[in-house]
Amino acid sequence: MTSLKPILDGSCTQCPRLARFLAEVRAQRPEYFARPVPPFGDARAGLLVVGLAPGMHGANRTGRPFTGDFAGILLYATLHKFGFASHGGSDDPRDGLRLKGCRVTNAVKCLPPDNKPEGAEVRRCNPFLAAELEAIRPCAVLALGAIAHQAVLLACGAKPRAFPFAHHAVHTLPGVSRTGHGRAFRLFDSYHCSRYNTQTRRLTTAMFEAVFRDINAYLSSAR
Numbered sequence: 001m002t003s004l005k006p007i008l009d010g011s012c013t014q015c016p017r018l019a020r021f022l023a024e025v026r027a028q029r030p031e032y033f034a035r036p037v038p039p040f041g042d043a044r045a046g047l048l049v050v051g052l053a054p055g056m057h058g059a060n061r062t063g064r065p066f067t068g069d070f071a072g073i074l075l076y077a078t079l080h081k082f083g084f085a086s087h088g089g090s091d092d093p094r095d096g097l098r099l100k101g102c103r104v105t106n107a108v109k110c111l112p113p114d115n116k117p118e119g120a121e122v123r124r125c126n127p128f129l130a131a132e133l134e135a136i137r138p139c140a141v142l143a144l145g146a147i148a149h150q151a152v153l154l155a156c157g158a159k160p161r162a163f164p165f166a167h168h169a170v171h172t173l174p175g176v177s178r179t180g181h182g183r184a185f186r187l188f189d190s191y192h193c194s195r196y197n198t199q200t201r202r203l204t205t206a207m208f209e210a211v212f213r214d215i216n217a218y219l220s221s222a223r
């Protein structure tokens with residue numbers, strides 16, 4: 001890891017497959033954002049939510065994570081219910097939505113074909129996630145799905161075997177630091193709030209809210 005912090009500026013094309021795909025999307029749908037999607041929310045957040053990657057007609061279209069498609073419905077409704085969001089919907093980046101004590105990002109910043117980033121793409125994008133963790137120094141991180149979970153571990157240099165992913169699992173991680181003074185945080189796992197997972201009831205509202213209750217309790221105790 002270099003001492004220079006990587007800055008996501010929207011022009012990154014380090015992943016050739018994803019850069020080609022985004023160029024195709026821009027040609028076919030010039031109204032779409034179709035660039036690396038930056039994080040959204042409070043820059044001094046106690047909670048960082050990490051998703052997988054932008055969805056074609058959601059973040060990839062609107063330029064804001066989990067905005068404009070089904071995946072954001074349960075996430076932002078729950079963030080609002082637990083006091084992290086000014087309102088519960090997230091259809092359009094011009095909707096005035098504000099996050100309080102929370103930031104939302106993705107493990108991979110560019111839209112992958114079929115919503116499936118390759119391992120090399122997750123690794124290549126990981127310095128951006130590591131830089132976010134190091135800058136925000138959150139108390140709690142919510143990983144939505146196994147790939148987001150693994151990306152958070154990678155950013156911290158933590159061994160996957162020591163911290164297996166499971167819905168509603170909780171881990172304590174040492175934090176990210178190039179200087180050796182990283183802030184430890186609690187990692188909470190959840191199944192991803194995708195249309196597939198919610199419509200098949202692999203992830204129900206009650207299951208998701210139970211994770212948030214634990215996050216809120218932890219953040220309250222850590223204050």
Ligand code: SF4
Pocket residue numbers: 012013014015018019036108109110121124125126
């Ligand atoms: S996925 Fe990340 S590293 Fe790859 S091109 Fe997009 S922003 Fe760059």
